[in-house]
Amino acid sequence: MNRIVKLLAVALIACMTLASCSGAEGAEQNTEDNSTVAENEEDTIAYPTPDGKKVVCLDAGHGFRDIGCDSDMMEGTEAQVTMAITLLVKQELEKMGACVILTHDGITHPSAEEIKRAANSAGVEYEEESIIENDIFSAYERAIYAASIAEEEGIDLFLSLHVNSIENHPEISRYEIDYHSGNPYANALGELCSALAERLDNEAVIFEDETEKAFIVTKIGSHPSLLLEMGYSTNAEDCARLNSNVWRESFAKEIADTVMEWISSYEEK
Secondary structure (H helix, E strand, O other): OEOOOOOHHHHHHHOOOOOOOOOOOOOOOOHHHHEEOOOOOOOOOOEEOOOOOOEEEEEEOOEOOEOOOOOOOOOOOHHHHHHHHHHHHHHHHHHOOOEEEEOOOOOOOOOHHHHHHHHHHHOOOOOHHHOOOOOOOOHHHHHHHHHHHHHHHOOOEEEEEEEEEOOOOOOOOOEEEEEEOOOOOHHHHHHHHHHHHHHOOOOEEEEEEOOOOOOHHHHOOOOOEEEEEEEEOOOHHHHHHHHOHHHHHHHHHHHHHHHHHHHHHHHHO
């Protein structure tokens, strides 16, 4: 994702992620019994219900007609890379007993009418003109969708994964973690950011953004929300990491471990 300015290999796996919310055993959920659906069965949207589990909502940045940043050094577009890594994080979180909800599966995303109906059901206010039927799935639409899930099912953490880019500065290499200073959980999110920075193997810069500078997905809704830039597509070392399956698996585990430890410690306070 440019802060200043799909993988076929994972698609078959991704297509099932919105319909199920497996536990550590990977058991399939019964949609009829365990999902919240709209009353109109001809056009429904279903959320996996937590059933007492910790809930993490993952958002693979960009996707569909919005490919995000691209680079000759990175194997795939930002949308492809974030989707692949998001699925690995999902897998690790589920091993630890979390309920994971994806904003999209890389193949389809909620329609405009589904997003509006979910928001209406949850009592989430939105700008009608900003939710449009197209092949983009904007940041605003994702944020309203996540806020609706949070109101209906509860979300312990919303995490949006991205790749950064900065032209003419190939030397810049780092993680960046953003959260909204006005979030009700801002203090706790600051602690999570610090914990993530300690676990990641690269320099991490933490941004506590004021409203005018905050990313949309971090400032809509009252649930804890973070945006994590996993490196720069314009830096050779960062791209080497992002291209590595070994690194991706290690990264996914570090993220999952840190998130689950934070959720548990926060609930104990």
